[in-house]
Amino acid sequence: MLYLLYRVGRRFALLLPIGACYAMAVFMADVYYLFARRDKIDLEYNLRVVLGNDDKKLIQKHVRGIFRNFAKYLADFFRFAKLDRDYIMSHITVEGKENVDKALSKGKGALLVAAHMGNWELGGAVVASLGYPLYAIVLGHKDKKINSFFLEQRTIADMKIIPVGAQLRNCFRILRQNNLIAIVGDRNFSNHGVMANFFNREAVLPRGPAFFSLKTGAPIILTLMIRTKGDNFKLIFEKPIESVPQKTDEAGIKSVMQRYVPLLEKYIKAYPDQWYAFRRVWQ
Numbered sequence: 001m002l003y004l005l006y007r008v009g010r011r012f013a014l015l016l017p018i019g020a021c022y023a024m025a026v027f028m029a030d031v032y033y034l035f036a037r038r039d040k041i042d043l044e045y046n047l048r049v050v051l052g053n054d055d056k057k058l059i060q061k062h063v064r065g066i067f068r069n070f071a072k073y074l075a076d077f078f079r080f081a082k083l084d085r086d087y088i089m090s091h092i093t094v095e096g097k098e099n100v101d102k103a104l105s106k107g108k109g110a111l112l113v114a115a116h117m118g119n120w121e122l123g124g125a126v127v128a129s130l131g132y133p134l135y136a137i138v139l140g141h142k143d144k145k146i147n148s149f150f151l152e153q154r155t156i157a158d159m160k161i162i163p164v165g166a167q168l169r170n171c172f173r174i175l176r177q178n179n180l181i182a183i184v185g186d187r188n189f190s191n192h193g194v195m196a197n198f199f200n201r202e203a204v205l206p207r208g209p210a211f212f213s214l215k216t217g218a219p220i221i222l223t224l225m226i227r228t229k230g231d232n233f234k235l236i237f238e239k240p241i242e243s244v245p246q247k248t249d250e251a252g253i254k255s256v257m258q259r260y261v262p263l264l265e266k267y268i269k270a271y272p273d274q275w276y277a278f279r280r281v282w283q
Helices: 002-015 018-035 037-051 056-078 085-091 097-104 120-129 144-156 168-176 208-216 250-270
Strands: 092-095 110-114 134-138 160-163 180-184 194-198 201-205 220-228 232-237
Touching: 002 018, 002 056, 002 144, 018 056, 037 056, 037 250, 056 120, 085 092, 085 120, 097 110, 097 220, 097 232, 110 120, 110 208, 120 134, 120 144, 120 180, 120 220, 120 232, 134 144, 134 168, 144 160, 160 168, 168 180, 168 208, 180 208, 194 250, 208 220, 208 250, 220 250
Parallel strands: 092 232, 110 180, 110 220, 134 160, 134 180
Antiparallel strands: 194 201, 220 232
């Protein structure tokens, strides 16, 4: 059923003007909002931690915003076949591209650490359009049809995919060839996460970014695609976080995480209605 909805959504997204596409996405998000009890409970819980605020009206306002922005994210994702240079030039501002070039000048590749916020898929597509060889580590869907659908969309955007669980040597090879690897740093979907301080509370976060950085010396660049006024976007590349190859024990992993997690916190707190954490981050 979900696969069929994605296919229908993509068809409408490619047929309709982008304004009408967004209007339909918002309408469907508002309908879903009425019935998504578990999602709302978990989102409200997460936002109370992020904002340090129990204001019910404020929290609910941001939760509704999350539903709407996530629907728009899907609309953008479905429209990848229409993504061209004109759209990028007119709707997307790139900030900090020099940070990527500086990182790659060391010849060790770089890790673009993203979050489930704004539109990370569109961000990857724009990075690839800038001429950077981009590989993205992605979590596969249990439904093979849905998984193929998402892989197809990412291929349209010239992204190369590394499934979670693929042989680590592939990632090491990619970095040795001075390429970029995109990896999310805000949600853990494996059994190998690390307990870290996240908004002054302990949460399990993915170890991947710190692990690869410590193993290879590849710098970490926090990379976020934020939706701005008028449904435009800002693609932000933060300054590189350098690491010296060393042991990847828990202490080493945490020492690297403590350098980029505060940046994640800064953006999540600034754009709470663009952080799509539909399940509890803190237990």
